[in-house]
Amino acid sequence: MRPNAPAGWFELLLDEGQTSGGQGLPESFRAVYGGDWVLPDDRPYVYVNFVTARDGRVSFDDPGHAGGGDVSGFDAHDQWLMGLLRSRADAVMMGDGTLASEPEHLWTAEYVCPSDAEAFGALRRGEARRAVPLTVFVSLTGDLPWDAAVFADPSADTLIATTNGGAGAVERAAPKVAGSLDVLALGDDEVDLGELADTLEARFGVQRLLCEGGPRLYGALLRARLGHDEFVTLSPIVIGDAGGGPRRPSIVEGVRFGVDEAPRSRLVSVRRAGDHLFLRSCYPGASA
Numbered sequence: 001m002r003p004n005a006p007a008g009w010f011e012l013l014l015d016e017g018q019t020s021g022g023q024g025l026p027e028s029f030r031a032v033y034g035g036d037w038v039l040p041d042d043r044p045y046v047y048v049n050f051v052t053a054r055d056g057r058v059s060f061d062d063p064g065h066a067g068g069g070d071v072s073g074f075d076a077h078d079q080w081l082m083g084l085l086r087s088r089a090d091a092v093m094m095g096d097g098t099l100a101s102e103p104e105h106l107w108t109a110e111y112v113c114p115s116d117a118e119a120f121g122a123l124r125r126g127e128a129r130r131a132v133p134l135t136v137f138v139s140l141t142g143d144l145p146w147d148a149a150v151f152a153d154p155s156a157d158t159l160i161a162t163t164n165g166g167a168g169a170v171e172r173a174a175p176k177v178a179g180s181l182d183v184l185a186l187g188d189d190e191v192d193l194g195e196l197a198d199t200l201e202a203r204f205g206v207q208r209l210l211c212e213g214g215p216r217l218y219g220a221l222l223r224a225r226l227g228h229d230e231f232v233t234l235s236p237i238v239i240g241d242a243g244g245g246p247r248r249p250s251i252v253e254g255v256r257f258g259v260d261e262a263p264r265s266r267l268v269s270v271r272r273a274g275d276h277l278f279l280r281s282c283y284p285g286a287s288a
Contacts, residue, residue: 001118001119001121001122001123002028002119003028003029003032003080003116004115004116004119005032005080005115005116006032007031007032008031008032008034009032009034009077009080009273010032010033010034010271010272010273010278011034011271011272011273012034012035012269012270012271013270013271013272014267014269014270015034015035015268015269016267016268016269017035017036017037017038017268017269017280018038018040019036019038020038021038021040021041021042022039022040022041022042023038023039023041023127024036024037024038024039025037025123026123026126028119029084029119029123032080033081033084033271037084037088037280039088039208044197044201044206044209045207045208045209045228045229046197046209046211046221046227046228046229046286047085047208047209047210047211047227047228047229047230047231048210048211048212048213048218048221048227048229048230048231049081049082049085049211049212049231049232050068050212050213050218050230050231050233050251051068051071051072051078051232051233051234051235052071052232052233052234052235052250052251053071053235053237053239054235054236054237054238055238055239055240056250056251057071057239057240057241057248057249057250058071058213058214058215058249058250058251059071059101059214059239059248059249060239060248061245061246061247061248061249062245066101067101067102067105068213071235071237071239072233072235072276073235075233075235075273075274075276077273077274077276077278078233078235078276078278079112079113080113080116081231081233081278082109082112082113083109083110083112083113083116083120084109084120085210085231086108086109086112086120086133086210087109087120087121087123087124088123088127088129088208088210089129089133089208089209089210090130090133090134090200090204090205090206090207090208090209091133091134091135091136091159091200091204091206091208091209091210092107092108092133092134092135092136092210092211092212093136093137093138093209093211093212093217094107094136094137094138094211094213094214095138095139095213095214095216095217096137096138096139096140096141096143096144097214097216098212098213098214098217099137099144099145099148099150100144103145103147103148103149104148104149105148105149105150106149106150106153107133107135107212108132108133109121109124129208131155132155132156132157133210134157134158134159134200134204134206135150135156135157135158135159136158136159136160136161136196136200136209137158137159137160137161138161138191138193138196139160139161139162139191140162140163140166140190140191141162141163141165141166142160142162142163142165142166142167142168142169142170142173142183143166143169144160144170144175146173146175146176146177151175151176151177151178151179151181152177152178153178153179154178154179155179156178156179157179157180158177158179158180158181158182159181159182159183159184159200160181160182160183160184161184161186161191161196162183162184162185162186162191163185163188163189163190163191164185164187164188165188166185167183167184167185170183171183184196184199186199190220193220193221193224193226194224194226194287197209197226211227214249214253215249215251215252215253215254216253216254218251218252218253219252219253219254219255220254220255222252222257222283223255223257224287225263225283225285225286225287226286226287227283227286228282228283228286229268229280229281229282229283230265230279230280230281230282230283231278231279231280232251232278232279232280232281233276233277233278233279234276234277234278234279235276236275236276263283263285264283264285265281265282265283266281266282266283266284267279267280267281268281268282
């Protein structure tokens with residue numbers, strides 16, 4: 001099944017990614033994307049996707065405008081790339097703040113890019129992935145909006161990674177969900193992301209884990225040295241920040257690295273579509 005998006009839709013400016021030793025894209029997807037994206041086949045792979053403004057902020061954090069769509073301007077190229085990233089994931093992970101800001105959202109390729117739903121579905125089948133990625137929410141408290149759309153979707157299998165206290169909160173809430181629901185207690189005060197990654201692989205067969213934020217969860221991933229690749233859409237807008245409203249977050253929050261410990265990425269590829277840039281970077285020091 002060929003994508004409906006046209007060949008040459010992304011202009012490739014730089015590509016230093018691997019070209020062998022893993023699972024690449026079908027030719028029809030390479031034609032749209034302007035090149036390949038090879039998944040490693042010798043280790044689990046954790047990758048992150050964000051859209052940022054020119055000033056590095058990832059949200060207006062205004063009522064009704066907290067999601068990434070407002071940052072990208074609901075750019076069609078960004079939505080297609082989100083679909084591609086989700087279509088190759090065994091699980092999509094985000095924090096409970098992301099769920100609270102977009103309760104109507106479903107974390108599937110088809111939801112974000114319905115025009116290529118059939119092609120993304122065919123790609124998943126061709127790579128022997130489950131029909132719908134496992135949805136993983138990381139929450140310290142277990143206090144989730146149980147009326148969110150994902151919990152009413154019978155095709156959505158959900159896992160809540162939380163603390164011991166958070167697991168108790170979920171049990172007390174006794175949520176009614178249409179799909180399956182698993183709860184993991186992975187710490188007293190914080191969620192042990194390393195243990196989560198190991199459990200996802202061992203119990204749920206997750207080899208390809210996509211994280212879609214928010215910034216505090218991404219900061220925790222970087223602190224744990226768990227993120228391998230970072231996909232960032234650089235939007236042409238500037239958001240800014242000042243007093244008089246909620247603080248507008250940047251791409252990484254909740255951690256403070258010293259000079260000698262700051263994670264350093266390597267730029268792998270750059271693509272362009274209009275005034276948007278699509279960057280892929282890797283973290284060579286990430287855990288295998």
